[in-house]
Amino acid sequence: MVRNGTHQAVFIMAGAGIGKSAVTDAVTERLAGSMSILRIHASSALAGVPFGVLTPYTGELTAEESVSPVAVLRSMWSYFEKLKGGNGAPVLLAVDDAHHLDDASAGVLAEVISAGWATVVAAARPRPGLPQPLDQLWYDGLAERVDLRPLNREQIEEVLAHALDGTVPGATVDAIWNASGGNPRILDALLHDSAEAGVLAKRNGIWMLLGSLPADGPRLAAVVAKDHLRRGPEEQEALKLIALAGPVGRKVIEDISGAAVVRSLLDQQMIVEAPGIPAELAIWNGLFAGAIRNTVSVSRSLQLLEKVKAHQDPTLLQGEGRLRSVEWALECGLRVSDDELLSAAKEALLRFRNHSARSIAARIHHPPLVPMAQAIQARALYNEGSYSEAAALLDACWLPLAGDTEGPAVLLLRVSAHQALGHPLGVVAEDVEKHAAPSGGEKSWQEELLHLLQLAAEVNVQALNDYVDAMRKRRAGSGGEPLRAMAEGLLAHALASAGRPVQGLEAALLAASELPPLQGSLFFFPEFVLGRLVSDYLAMGEWESAERELNHYAAGNAPGAATFNGSLELLQGYSLLRQGRMERAYQVLLPAVEALRLNDPLQLYRFGTALGFYAAARLGDSEQAKRLEQDHKDAGAGWPAHDLLAEAYVSAAAEYLARDGKGLAALQTLMTTTEASARTGNLLEVFAMCWDLGDPSVVPMVQTAARGVEGRWAEALLTLATAWENADGDTLMATAGSLEEAGFVNLAREAYARASTVLEQAGERRRSRQAVAQREKCDHELGERFREGRFIAAAPAVRLTRREQDIVELAVQGLTDREIAQRLMVSVRTVEGHLYRTYVKLGVRSRDELESALPK
Numbered sequence: 001m002v003r004n005g006t007h008q009a010v011f012i013m014a015g016a017g018i019g020k021s022a023v024t025d026a027v028t029e030r031l032a033g034s035m036s037i038l039r040i041h042a043s044s045a046l047a048g049v050p051f052g053v054l055t056p057y058t059g060e061l062t063a064e065e066s067v068s069p070v071a072v073l074r075s076m077w078s079y080f081e082k083l084k085g086g087n088g089a090p091v092l093l094a095v096d097d098a099h100h101l102d103d104a105s106a107g108v109l110a111e112v113i114s115a116g117w118a119t120v121v122a123a124a125r126p127r128p129g130l131p132q133p134l135d136q137l138w139y140d141g142l143a144e145r146v147d148l149r150p151l152n153r154e155q156i157e158e159v160l161a162h163a164l165d166g167t168v169p170g171a172t173v174d175a176i177w178n179a180s181g182g183n184p185r186i187l188d189a190l191l192h193d194s195a196e197a198g199v200l201a202k203r204n205g206i207w208m209l210l211g212s213l214p215a216d217g218p219r220l221a222a223v224v225a226k227d228h229l230r231r232g233p234e235e236q237e238a239l240k241l242i243a244l245a246g247p248v249g250r251k252v253i254e255d256i257s258g259a260a261v262v263r264s265l266l267d268q269q270m271i272v273e274a275p276g277i278p279a280e281l282a283i284w285n286g287l288f289a290g291a292i293r294n295t296v297s298v299s300r301s302l303q304l305l306e307k308v309k310a311h312q313d314p315t316l317l318q319g320e321g322r323l324r325s326v327e328w329a330l331e332c333g334l335r336v337s338d339d340e341l342l343s344a345a346k347e348a349l350l351r352f353r354n355h356s357a358r359s360i361a362a363r364i365h366h367p368p369l370v371p372m373a374q375a376i377q378a379r380a381l382y383n384e385g386s387y388s389e390a391a392a393l394l395d396a397c398w399l400p401l402a403g404d405t406e407g408p409a410v411l412l413l414r415v416s417a418h419q420a421l422g423h424p425l426g427v428v429a430e431d432v433e434k435h436a437a438p439s440g441g442e443k444s445w446q447e448e449l450l451h452l453l454q455l456a457a458e459v460n461v462q463a464l465n466d467y468v469d470a471m472r473k474r475r476a477g478s479g480g481e482p483l484r485a486m487a488e489g490l491l492a493h494a495l496a497s498a499g500r501p502v503q504g505l506e507a508a509l510l511a512a513s514e515l516p517p518l519q520g521s522l523f524f525f526p527e528f529v530l531g532r533l534v535s536d537y538l539a540m541g542e543w544e545s546a547e548r549e550l551n552h553y554a555a556g557n558a559p560g561a562a563t564f565n566g567s568l569e570l571l572q573g574y575s576l577l578r579q580g581r582m583e584r585a586y587q588v589l590l591p592a593v594e595a596l597r598l599n600d601p602l603q604l605y606r607f608g609t610a611l612g613f614y615a616a617a618r619l620g621d622s623e624q625a626k627r628l629e630q631d632h633k634d635a636g637a638g639w640p641a642h643d644l645l646a647e648a649y650v651s652a653a654a655e656y657l658a659r660d661g662k663g664l665a666a667l668q669t670l671m672t673t674t675e676a677s678a679r680t681g682n683l684l685e686v687f688a689m690c691w692d693l694g695d696p697s698v699v700p701m702v703q704t705a706a707r708g709v710e711g712r713w714a715e716a717l718l719t720l721a722t723a724w725e726n727a728d729g730d731t732l733m734a735t736a737g738s739l740e741e742a743g744f745v746n747l748a749r750e751a752y753a754r755a756s757t758v759l760e761q762a763g764e765r766r767r768s769r770q771a772v773a774q775r776e777k778c779d780h781e782l783g784e785r786f787r788e789g790r791f792i793a794a795a796p797a798v799r800l801t802r803r804e805q806d807i808v809e810l811a812v813q814g815l816t817d818r819e820i821a822q823r824l825m826v827s828v829r830t831v832e833g834h835l836y837r838t839y840v841k842l843g844v845r846s847r848d849e850l851e852s853a854l855p856k
Contacts, residue, residue, distance in 0.1 A: 007144040009113045009120040009137060011098070011130060014148035015269050016227065017185030020123035021096055023148065027121055028094050035092040035119070036083050042100035044232050050104035072108050080117055091118035097230070098122035098130055106131035113137055127267040150182025160207075163191060167825050168207045169591030171565040172200075178558065179213045181285045185223055190287070193217020204627070205825060206594045209562070212355070215290025224291045234261045237304075239283070242271055243292035244301060244328055245308050247280035247321045255311045278316060302332040323347040327356060330363070338366040345376045350520050352559040354380040371400040375410050379522045382417055383563045385599035391417035399435055402446065408482035409523035411446060415453060416523075419603055422636035425453055449483060456490035457640035459679060461498040464491045468507070485514035485525050492532040493641055499680030499709035501539035508533045524601060526553070527564050531602055534571045538578055539681050541713025543743065546575050566595025567602045574611055578713075580746025580782050583806070586615040590825055593628065606638030610646040610653070617656035620803045620834075623827045625657050644675055644682050652689040664693055671701075680708050688717065691750075699724055716744045720751055729759040733771060740778065749778035800838060807834045811847045 010027075014020040028037050038057075046052035051072050058066060058075040065071035080091050095101070095109070110133035113120050124130050126147070130138075137143040151159065156177040160168045180187040190213055194200035199211045214220070228236050238257035242248060242265075250273060254262050262281070265271045274280045283289035296304070305328055317325055326344035329336050336344075341364050348357035357380040364373035378393040394414035401410045415428050429450045443451070455464045468491045471484060488511035495504030511529045518525045530553050537546035550568055554561070569592035576585035589612040596605040609632035616625035632650055648670055655663025667690050670676055676683045684705045690698045699721050706718035716739055723735040736751030756771035783802060800808065810820045817835070821828045835847065 007142070008116060009122065009134075009143035011134065011138060011143055011145045012121065012123045012148065013126050013129075013145060014123070015125055015150070015183075017183040017223070018148045018150060019184045020148055022184070023146075024094055024096065024121055024123045028092065031092055034089060036087070036089045038083070038091060038093050038118070040093065040095045042095065042097045042105075043230060044100050044235070047100045047102055050102055051108070053101060053105050054108060069104065069108060072104075073111055076108065076112060077117060093118045093120045095120060095122035098124035098134065099128055101131050101134070103131050103133065106133045110134055110137055113142060125268055127269055128264075151177075151180075151184060151187070152182060153177050156180070156182065156187065159187065160191075164202075164207050166202050166205050166207055166822060167587075167591065169569070169595070171561060171569065171591065171595060172207050172209055174561065174565075175209055175213065179285075179287050183285070186220065186285065186288065189217065189219035189223050192219045203594050203597070204590075205822075206591050208591075208594050208598065210598065212562070213287060215287045216294050220287065220291045221294065224288065224295060228295075234258065235265060238262065238265060239270065239292060240296055241304055241308060242281050243283050243289040244296065244304055245312075245321075245324060246282040246289060247274060247319075247324070248282075248308065249278040249312065249316065250281050251278060252308060252311045253281055256307055280321065298332060301328070302334075305329070305332055305334075319347065320351065323351070323353075323356070326360065330360070336363075338364045338369050342369050342373060342376075345373065346520070349376055349379055349522075352383060352563060354383045371397040372404070372406070375401060375406065375413070375522055378417070379413060382413060382601065383599075387417050387420040391421060395431075402435075406522050408445065408449060408486075409518075409521045409525075411449060412482070412486065412523045415450075416601070416603070419637065419639075420600060424637075425450065425457060429454070445483060449486065452483075452487055452490055456494060459494050459497050459641055459644075459675075461494045461500075461678070464494050481514045481517045482521070482523070482525070485511045485518060485529065487511075488514070489529050489532045492536055496532075496536045496539040497641065497644075497679040497682050499539075499684065499705075499714070501536045501681065502710040505533070505536040505540070508536050524564075526557070527560070527567065527602065531567065531571065534575075538571075538575055539713070540711030541578075541716065541744065542711070543575055543579055547572070563599060563601055566592050566599060566608075567604050569595060570604050570608045570611070573608075573615075577611060577615060579744075580749070582615055582619055583783050583802075586612075586619055586621075587825065589615055590624070593631065597631075603637075603639040604642070606632065606635040607642040607646045609635055610649040614649040614653040614656075617653040620801065621826045621830055622657060623830055624825070625653065629653065629657075644670075644679060645685065648682075648686045648689060652693060655693055664690065664695060667693075668695075680705055681714075684709050684714060684717065696724075712742065713744070716742060716747050720747050723751060724754055727754075727758050729755050729762060729764065729767065729771075732758060733767075733774075736771075736774065745778050745781050749775050749782070752778060801834075804834050804838050807831055808838055808850060811835065812851045 012020045012023055028039075031037070040053050042053050050067060051058065054072060054076070057079045058072050061071055061075055065075075083091060093109070093112070098106075101109070109120060109122075112118050114137070120143075122130070122134065129135065134143070138145050153173065157168070157173045160173060160176065176187065176190060180190055191200070193214050194209070194217070197214050197217060199209060199214060201208060201210050228239075231239070234257060238253060238261045241253055241256060245252075250262065262271075266273060270284055271281050272284050274282065283292065293301075314325070323344045326336055326340055341360050345357050345361040345364070348354075348360060358377050361373040361376040361380075364370060374393045374397040378390040378397070381387075381390040381393070391414065394410065394417055398407075398410050398414050401407050404410075411432070415425065418428050419425070432446045432450055452464070452467065455467065464487075468487050471487055488507045492504040492508035492511060495501065495507060508529060511532065515526055515529060530549060533549050534546045537543075537549065550572055554568060557564075569588055573585045573589035573592050576582075576588060589608065593605070593608045593612045596608050609628050613625055613628040613632055616622075616628055629650070632646075638646070648667060651663045651666035651670065653663070654666070655661070657663075667686060671683065671686055671690075676686060684702065687698045687702045687705060691702065702717055702721040703725070706714045706721065719735055720739065723731050726732075732751050732755035736748045736755060739745075739751060740748035752771045752775035756768045756775065759765075759768040759771060779802065783806075806824060807820055810823060815823065817828050817831045820831045824831075838850075
């Protein structure tokens with residue numbers, strides 16, 4: 001627009017840190033060779049001085065002339081003509097922070113633009129916006145306006161992919177996107193500060209966040225310092241007050257700093273207002289607020305606290321504002337009552353601000369409140385994956401809290417902490433039985449809870465079902481809602497394992513109905529129940545319903561992402577794996593395993609390594625498969641109900657890796673165990689693994705088991721097995737079509753493959769080729785990334801494996817071996833090996849010959 005002369009002025013509009021100055025600098029740098037560059041830096045300090053920013057170009061004017069628009073224009077004209085006299089190049093006037101221009105200077109610039117004396121590139125914030133004379137030029141069509149927006153999630157993901165050498169999982173992208181608010185300046189500071197602090201680190205090729213993103217890094221401090229330098233003292237003080245107290249009542253800040261200052265900061269979008277009674281103000285970005293707080297000394301902070309106290313009604317504080325008031329008082333060294341500390345610690349825990357919850361609760365010394373303070377610290381430590389410290393605190397506080405409403409949650413948390421350390425349930429049970437003797441011949445609620453957990457560990461479906469039936473008949477169980485929520489959730493999982501997921505879903509939904517009164521509990525009831533809901537949906541083959549539940553939780557529980565993201569990713573990866581979408585499952589499972597290695601609240605790490613091992617082995621990534629196999633061997637005990645399936649997936653993975661028959665034999669042995677026989681749903685999944693490994697002897701067993709299992713998945717598997725046994729081409733093609741339409745694409749693929757063989761044997765070669773084409777279509781839908789690949793039809797003809805197809809596609813696009821390895825999350829050696837085998841198959845000697853060698 002500037003170079004081709006279509007507009008005499010371009011206005012670049014964006015909020016602070018979005019990049020308008022960087023764009024302006026890039027434009028001037030690009031045009032420096034063909035235009036004479038002049039710069040104007042507007043500021044709030046000069047906003048009240050007519051023509052103040054134009055002083056560098058009006059230095060020869062007298063005092064009287066310096067306030068005359070005509071004289072200023074004449075001086076500007078003379079300056080431009082002298083400048084052109086040197087090389088004849090046109091003038092480009094770059095204006096930074098044009099929203100701070102005084103109206104007189106803006107009027108002169110508007111005249112310069114209208115007369116064509118110079119081209120103007122002006123950067124400004126949308127609020128308060130450009131002065132009226134410049135704005136009018138845009139309305140008149142004499143200027144072009146370009147609005148820069150904060151980076152969206154996809155753009156942040158793209159930036160991270162270019163900036164970081166390795167795989168950046170969705171959880172890391174989400175955390176950085178939310179923390180930066182899409183602001184490029186803060187994003188850049190965050191990446192540098194996080195990497196230098198070791199918070200953003202690469203683990204097995206995956207970029208993980210090992211802690212909270214830092215608000216005290218040098219790059220972010222520099223961003224804050226630069227912002228402060230451009231502001232007057234009134235705005236600086238107001239920002240410090242809001243950062244230290246926020247969210248804080250708007251009237252409080254207006255009483256201290258003035259309504260005009262508050263309006264100005266709102267216009268600049270440096271602060272945001274939450275509607276309510278009273279309306280509250282906060283800094284637009286939480287990390288930016290933390291960085292501002294770090295610039296304030298303790299003595300100055302204490303002075304500001306006294307100012308706020310003089311105008312604030314403490315009884316109106318609630319939620320985060322109340323928590324912040326306690327944190328601020330402690331930062332200033334003031335004494336806070338133990339009751340206020342306990343309330344603030346609970347609020348911090350509810351918001352997953354674990355460090356704050358621990359540090360506040362640790363200050364509580366009033367004996368009656370100490371046990372609850374210890375429990376809060378324990379939950380915060382559990383959130384951070386510090387299970388040993390959490391268990392020690394819970395061992396000390398569970399008994400004093402036995403009569404508290406949080407008693408069941410504390411005991412459950414204690415059991416979970418010990419299980420995370422590999423301690424069997426009996427260790428906790430013995431201690432509980434010692435202190436919780438039955439009264440009147442009945443079990444205490446503690447013993448009931450442990451009995452429930454033991455039945456769930458054994459997956460004793462009938463006993464669990466009887467127990468929960470009895471509990472439903474007594475309208476209120478002795479443990480209240482926590483005991484009922486746990487019992488229904490445990491039953492839901494057991495029923496899914498036993499092949500009754502439809503009934504299990506009913507139990508899971510009943511468990512979910514118990515959750516509202518448990519909001520803010522010390523135990524993670526919502527996440528526990530979510531896992532059971534998703535497991536039941538997956539056992540039924542309701543993939544979309546499972547995904548909906550996961551997405552709904554993720555959208556409404558962002559603060560808990562650092563704690564539970566690994567668990568959610570594992571469930572998502574398991575869903576993709578069950579659907580046969582191996583590539584996508586692998587891409588989700590690898591980051592999930594790394595996240596669970598750091599923090600495993602639901603004890604899914606062992607199960608996760610089994611699934612990751614299976615996906616890696618099935619895709620032919622032997623290096624990653626062997627690493628994940630070792631991870632599984634090194635893993636401690638997980639949730640006992642997952643052990644059977646974990647063992648099955650490990651055995652199947654071993655067979656894919658070695659192809660020596662040992663893994664298949666282990667699966668066949670597993671089928672005959674009493675444990676597997678009692679879990680028909682799990683057993684059917686094991687049969688499906690054997691079938692995938694090429695063992696057709698299980699097909700009759702699939703038919704028998706599937707008849708006793710509820711849900712669409714079992715029904716689809718039964719349909720496939722029946723058609724397979726009948727070996728009729730027409731029936732197989734019809735079955736494949738119906739399976740594909742029902743969303744069971746991986747089962748449809750097997751039906752098409754069987755149909756092609758049967759039809760070929762019957763001499764119907766044309767229809768056999770149709771079946772092959774349909775099977776390939778299913779392959780590519782499951783692989784997804786290669787749906788539009790240029791050699792989709794060619795690959796089967798030259799017998800390339802799916803992994804070889806992946807690598808060849810990227811090689812043809814020009815990616816190096818290292819880039820392909822990063823894209824597919826495999827080693828460079830794996831890429832080299834697959835390429836070498838592809839060269840042999842295609843009869844070529846280098847990647848330059850690949851494209852021409854592929855059949856057209």
